[in-house]
Amino acid sequence: MKRLALAFDTNALQFLNEMFVGHYSVAFACRTERNKIPLWVLFVAVQFLDHIWATLVLLGIEKLRVIKGFTAGSMLDSYFHPYSHSLIMAAIWSVIAALVYKGVCGQHSRHYSKSAPLIIGVAVFSHWILDLVAHPRDLAIYDNQWKVGFGLWNYRDPEFALEIALLAGGIALYLIRNATPAIRKGAVGGFGLLLVIVQIGDTYVPRTALTDNATVTGVWIFYTLFVLIAFAVEKIGNRRNIDARW
């Protein structure tokens, strides 16, 4: 029974083979006291393209093969994902996300500043740039043509080091640029540690390949979990903050 549970745990991390923790560094780095964008919204933004991708794979529109040993750091062969991950579509999704944020929050939200929609757009587009660094040549410029990718997934240790360095830098910027009560600083640090542990499991724990649908279902579940944690983290110490101001 124990062995079975362990097998499930390590397999559950398999989907995270996308360059992963690095994306969240952008979310932490973008959040400032001035732009007032909640961290959880930025967590959605930086993985927005993957949310679309996971949904389209589940619908059978985009295609994915999970191949053990495909690259040193990833088992994902995303051979057809033009609607979520081509350069042109990444740019279009970024504009759409920025406009949606402007439309939803622009009128009556306290979570709004003039620069916020642009920052949301940049956060969404950053996903493509980081994927470009990590992915093998599977990112199309347009439709399913002219594929690019620098392939850092082929170099496991440098890839892992880059992910952690990006995350640490993003969290440092978050702590510097936001008025954060001590208790929330601890929570942000703990959250960062959790992400590092997940990345260690993802990069170094050997696993068997899941099916494509199980993989993208995992993406949805875990990305949503991280969004919820980001939401909860920014609630910690809120009350005390308000009290201190009065």
Ligand SMILES: [Zn+2]
């Ligand atoms: Zn991606």
